[in-house]
Amino acid sequence: MRVTVEDAVVDLPEEVSVLRAVRAAGRDLPALCHDDRLTPVGSCRACLVRLDGRVVAACVTPAVDGAQVSVEEEDLRRLRHDAVELIVSVLPPQALEGDGELARVCRALGIGPEAAQGGADRGRDHSHPFVHLDRDLCIACGRCVRMCAEVQGTFALTLVGRGSETVVAPGTGGPWAESDCVACGGCVDTCPTGALTEPGLPPGTQVAALTRTRTTCGYCGVGCALDVLTRDGEVAAVRPAKDGPVNRGHACVKGRFAHGFLRSPERITRPLLRRRSGLEPVSWDEALDHIARGLRAAVTEAGPDAVAAITSARATNEENYLIQKFMRVVIGTNSVDNCSRLCHSPSAAGLTAAFGLSGGTDALEDVERADCLLVVGANPVEAHPVVGARLLQRVLRGTRLVVADPRAVGLATYADVHLRPRPGTNVALFNGLANVLLAQGLVDEEFLRHRASGLPELTAILAGYTPDRVAEVTGVPAADLVAAARLYGLAKRPAIVYGLGVTEHLHGTDGVRTLANLAILRGAVGTGHGFGVNPLRGQNNVQGASDMGALPDLLPGYGRVTDRVARERAEQVWGTRLPDHDGLRIPQMFAAARTGALRALWIVGEDVCATDPDTNQVVEALRSCPLVISQELFLSETARHADVVLPAASWLEKDGTFVNFDRRFQRVRPALAPPGQARTDFAIVHAIAAAYGADLGCPTPAEALAECGRVAPMFAGISHRRLDREGAIPWPCPDPEHPGEAKLYLDRFATPDGLAHLAARPYLPPGESPDDDYPLVLITGRRWAHYNSGNMTRRSGTIELDPSDHIDLHPADAPRHAVRDGDTVLVESRHGQATFPARITEEVTPGQLFCTFHFSSSGANALTSDHADTVTSCPEYKVTAVRLRGIPGGRTAAIGQ
Numbered sequence: 036m037r038v039t040v041e042d043a044v045v046d047l048p049e050e051v052s053v054l055r056a057v058r059a060a061g062r063d064l065p066a067l068c069h070d071d072r073l074t075p076v077g078s079c080r081a082c083l084v085r086l087d088g089r090v091v092a093a094c095v096t097p098a099v100d101g102a103q104v105s106v107e108e109e110d111l112r113r114l115r116h117d118a119v120e121l122i123v124s125v126l127p128p129q130a131l132e133g134d135g136e137l138a139r140v141c142r143a144l145g146i147g148p149e150a151a152q153g154g155a156d157r158g159r160d161h162s163h164p165f166v167h168l169d170r171d172l173c174i175a176c177g178r179c180v181r182m183c184a185e186v187q188g189t190f191a192l193t194l195v196g197r198g199s200e201t202v203v204a205p206g207t208g209g210p211w212a213e214s215d216c217v218a219c220g221g222c223v224d225t226c227p228t229g230a231l232t233e234p235g236l237p238p239g240t241q242v243a244a245l246t247r248t249r250t251t252c253g254y255c256g257v258g259c260a261l262d263v264l265t266r267d268g269e270v271a272a273v274r275p276a277k278d279g280p281v282n283r284g285h286a287c288v289k290g291r292f293a294h295g296f297l298r299s300p301e302r303i304t305r306p307l308l309r310r311r312s313g314l315e316p317v318s319w320d321e322a323l324d325h326i327a328r329g330l331r332a333a334v335t336e337a338g339p340d341a342v343a344a345i346t347s348a349r350a351t352n353e354e355n356y357l358i359q360k361f362m363r364v365v366i367g368t369n370s371v372d373n374c375s376r377l378c379h380s381p382s383a384a385g386l387t388a389a390f391g392l393s394g395g396t397d398a399l400e401d402v403e404r405a406d407c408l409l410v411v412g413a414n415p416v417e418a419h420p421v422v423g424a425r426l427l428q429r430v431l432r433g434t435r436l437v438v439a440d441p442r443a444v445g446l447a448t449y450a451d452v453h454l455r456p457r458p459g460t461n462v463a464l465f466n467g468l469a470n471v472l473l474a475q476g477l478v479d480e481e482f483l484r485h486r487a488s489g490l491p492e493l494t495a496i497l498a499g500y501t502p503d504r505v506a507e508v509t510g511v512p513a514a515d516l517v518a519a520a521r522l523y524g525l526a527k528r529p530a531i532v533y534g535l536g537v538t539e540h541l542h543g544t545d546g547v548r549t550l551a552n553l554a555i556l557r558g559a560v561g562t563g564h565g566f567g568v569n570p571l572r573g574q575n576n577v578q579g580a581s582d583m584g585a586l587p588d589l590l591p592g593y594g595r596v597t598d599r600v601a602r603e604r605a606e607q608v609w610g611t612r613l614p615d616h617d618g619l620r621i622p623q624m625f626a627a628a629r630t631g632a633l634r635a636l637w638i639v640g641e642d643v644c645a646t647d648p649d650t651n652q653v654v655e656a657l658r659s660c661p662l663v664i665s666q667e668l669f670l671s672e673t674a675r676h677a678d679v680v681l682p683a684a685s686w687l688e689k690d691g692t693f694v695n696f697d698r699r700f701q702r703v704r705p706a707l708a709p710p711g712q713a714r715t716d717f718a719i720v721h722a723i724a725a726a727y728g729a730d731l732g733c734p735t736p737a738e739a740l741a742e743c744g745r746v747a748p749m750f751a752g753i754s755h756r757r758l759d760r761e762g763a764i765p766w767p768c769p770d771p772e773h774p775g776e777a778k779l780y781l782d783r784f785a786t787p788d789g790l791a792h793l794a795a796r797p798y799l800p801p802g803e804s805p806d807d808d809y810p811l812v813l814i815t816g817r818r819w820a821h822y823n824s825g826n827m828t829r830r831s832g833t834i835e836l837d838p839s840d841h842i843d844l845h846p847a848d849a850p851r852h853a854v855r856d857g858d859t860v861l862v863e864s865r866h867g868q869a870t871f872p873a874r875i876t877e878e879v880t881p882g883q884l885f886c887t888f889h890f891s892s893s894g895a896n897a898l899t900s901d902h903a904d905t906v907t908s909c910p911e912y913k914v915t916a917v918r919l920r921g922i923p924g925g926r927t928a929a930i931g932q
Contacts, residue, residue, distance in 0.1 A: 391785025412536020592747020
C-alpha cells in the first residue's frame with residue numbers, strides 16, 4: 036500500500052502501523068511504550084500524529100492505502116511534548132542524563148531536567164548479578180513485561196502498584212535474584228529510561244562513546260549476532276544485534292552476560308612446559324621447539340598415524356581448516372577429529388544417508404512457520420534459549436506441539452502430547468509413529484512414489500511396531516503414541532527439531548534415520564508443505580568444524596578421503612599427495628594412546644577429561660601418550676595432564692567465521708586483544724607449522740576460507756567480504772552470485788539417485804540396562820546457566836545463578852534409596868563414581884536420574900560408559916546404569932536455598 040507522510044510517499048506491506056509508515060518516511064517519532072519486537076499498546080501517547088484529519092497514536096493505528104499522515108504540525112508537537120513532560124514530571128532529574136531513549140526523546144522535544152520533579156526514593160533492587168532495577172526511573176511502560184512474555188516466554192515480570200506508584204517487579208515477589216528471571220537481558224535492552232540496567236552500563240553511560248564490534252556468539256550453535264561494547268580494552272557489555280539474522284535482537288544469559296571469564300586471573304597467558312616439578316612457564320620459541328621435536332620423533336619412530344589431533348567446535352572455520360590441513364599435508368595423516376564425534380556425528384551420518392547432506396534441511400524462519408512441531412530429545416529452552424523462546428512463542432500462538440523426551444522440562448510443559456520414552460528406545464518409538472502414519476493413511480503417496488525409496492522394506496519392518504508393542508518397549512502409552520502421530524500426520528506444515536537425546540546412543544545413527552523416516556513419509560522435506568528434519572547443534576561451531584574437514588574420514592565439504600575425485604581435488608589445491616585411508620576417531624585415539632601406538636596427541640580447546648565418557652580411561656590415555664599438547668584458555672583438567680600447554684584466544688578475541696545449526700556462515704570479529712602472550716588458534720597452527728619447517732600458506736583467515744572454497748565447491752561462493760556485506764549465508768553456496776540454499780532438496784535430494792532414502796531399522800537395546808546391582812538409569816545433559824564443561828561459565832557471573840551441580844531423582848525413588856532433598860549422594864556405575872547433592876523433582880520419571888557435566892569436580896563422566904554408536908562412535912551419554920549410596924553425614928543445604 037502507499038501512504039503519504041507529510042510530503043513523502045512510501046510504499047509499505049499490508050497490515051503495518053502508522054508508526055512504521057512515519058519511520059519509513061525518515062521521520063523521527065517518539066514512542067516510549069513501543070518496541071518493534073512487541074505488541075503495541077499505545078499507552079504513552081508520545082507518538083501522536085494526524086491521520087486523515089484524526090489525531091491518533093501511531094503505534095497502534097493501522098496504516099491504510101492512500102492515507103495522509105501529518106507529523107510536524109505545531110499542535111501535534113505540543114501534544115507529544117505535553118505527554119512526555121507529564122511522564123517525566125514524576126521522575127528524578129538523573130532520568131534525563133546519558134543517551135538513553137527517554138533522554139534522547141526529551142532533548143528532541145526541548146524538555147529539560149527541570150521538568151523532572153520526582154524525588155521519592157522507591158528503592159533499588161541490585162540483588163541480581165546482571166539485571167539492576169532503579170524503581171525511581173520506572174515509567175510503567177510495560178515494555179520489559181511484554182519482552183519477558185512475548186519474546187523470552189518466561190513470564191517472570193509484572194507491574195505492581197497504582198497510578199504514579201506503578202513499577203515493574205518480579206512476578207514471584209521478593210528480590211529479582213530469587214525470581215524466575217533467566218537473565219536473557221531483554222528487559223534491559225527494551226527499557227527506555229534506565230530503570231533496568233546491567234552492571235557494565237550503569238545509568239548515564241554514554242553508550243555511543245563505547246567501541247562497538249559485531250561478532251557471533253561463541254556458546255551454543257544458534258549463532259546469535261552480538262554487538263560487543265568495549266572501553267579501555269575491557270568488555271563493558273554485550274548486546275544482541277537487533278538485525279541479527281538468527282536472533283533478531285534476542286540473546287540468552289550465556290551470550291549476553293557470561294563474558295567474565297575474559298578477566299579471570301586463571302587465564303593462561305604464557306606457554307607452559309612440563310618439567311620434573313610440573314608445568315612451568317616458558318617462551319613461545321621453547322614450547323614450539325619442544326612440540327616440533329616431539330612430532331618429528333613420533334613420525335620417525337612410528338609413522339604419520341602415530342600423531343593425532345582433536346580440533347575444537349569453538350574454534351573458527353578457518354582455524355579448523357588450517358589444523359586439518361596441517362595434519363594431512365604436513366604430518367601426512369587423516370587422524371584429525373572434532374567434538375561432533377561426541378554429539379552430532381550420528382546426525383551427519385544419518386542425514387547424509389537419508390538426504391545426501393550432513394546439515395539440517397531448513398532454516399529456523401521456515402521451522403517457525405510449521406503448524407506442528409515434533410521436538411525430540413532436545414531441551415532448547417535451556418540449551419538453545421533463543422530457539423527455545425521462538426518455538427515457544429509459536430506454540431503460544433497456536434502451533435501444535437509434540438515433545439518426545441524422558442524429562443518434563445522446557446517445551447514439554449506446553450506440549451499437546453508429551454511422550455516420555457525409556458532412555459535408549461528411540462528407534463522403537465519412531466518406528467511406532469511411522470506405523471501409525473502408514474496404518475492411518477497419513478502419508479504423501481505421490482512423494483513416496485516419485486521422490487523416495489525403501490518403502491516396501493520399511494513397511495515390512497513396521498508391521499512389528501504396533502502401538503501396543505511399542506508401548507511395552509518404550510513405556511509410552513499406545514494412545515499417546517497414536518495421538519502424537521496423528522498431530523504430526525495431519526499437519527499441513529510439520530517440522531522436526533531434535534537434539535542430543537536422539538544421537539548420543541548406541542544406535543544413534545539408527546535414531547536419526549528412523550526419525551527422518553517420518554518426514555519422508557509425510558513428504559515434509561524438500562517440499563513447500565513441510566519443514567524437514569533439523570538438528571540443534573550443541574556448540575557454536577560444531578557444524579563448521581565438520582564442514583571444514585576436521586574428521587578422520589572426510590575432507591572439507593564432506594568428500595571422503597577414500598574417494599579419488601575428492602582427494603585429487605584437495606591434492607591439486609594443496610600441492611601434495613594425501614593419505615587415502617581413514618584416520619583415527621577420538622575414541623580410537625585414546626585407545627591407541629593406551630596401547631602405545633599413538634605417540635603425539637594435539638588437543639585444541641577441548642577439555643576431554645571433563646566432557647568425554649569414561650573419564651578414567653581418558654586420563655590413562657593422556658598419561659600414556661609421550662606428547663600431549665593442549666591449547667586452552669585455562670588450566671583445565673585436560674591441560675593438567677598435558678606436556679605442553681599453549682595459551683589461546685577466546686571467541687571474543689578472534690577473526691574468522693562460524694557456521695550455526697541451520698548452516699549459516701557468519702562473521703566472527705575480535706573485540707579485544709588476547710591477554711599476555713596468548714594467541715589465536717590460527718596463529719598457533721601457523722607457528723607450529725613454521726617450527727616444523729612447513730609453510731601452510733593462507734596467511735589470513737579470509738585467505739583460508741577462500742582456499743577452503745577451492746577444495747570444497749559447496750563453500751566457493753562464501754567469503755569474508757561477502758559476509759561483511761550480507762551478514763549470513765547458508766551453504767551450499769557454489770558461487771559468489773548464489774544466495775545459498777536455506778531450504779534444501781527442493782529439486783532433488785543429494786543422494787546418488789536423487790531420492791530420499793527410507794531406513795528399515797529394527798529396535799536394538801541400549802548398551803546398558805538397569806538390573807538388581809545398578810537399578811537406575813542416568814541421563815546427562817545441560818542446564819540453562821552453564822555451557823559444556825563450564826570452563827567459561829563457571830568463571831563468569833552465571834556461577835551466582837547456578838553455583839553447583841546436583842542430581843535429579845523422582846520423589847518415588849528418594850525413600851527407596853533413603854535420600855532426602857539436599858543430601859549428598861554417591862552415584863556409582865560399572866565405570867566409576869561421582870558425588871552430587873540430590874534434588875528431588877518430578878521432572879524425571881521414576882527409575883531415572885539426571886545430571887550435567889558442567890562441574891568437573893562432580894565427575895559426571897567418570898560414570899558414563901564407553902558404549903558408542905555402532906556407525907559413528909558417538910558415546911552413549913544418555914543411558915548409564917547406576918546406583919545411589921548415601922554418604923554418612925552427607926547433608927547439604929536444600930537445592931535452591
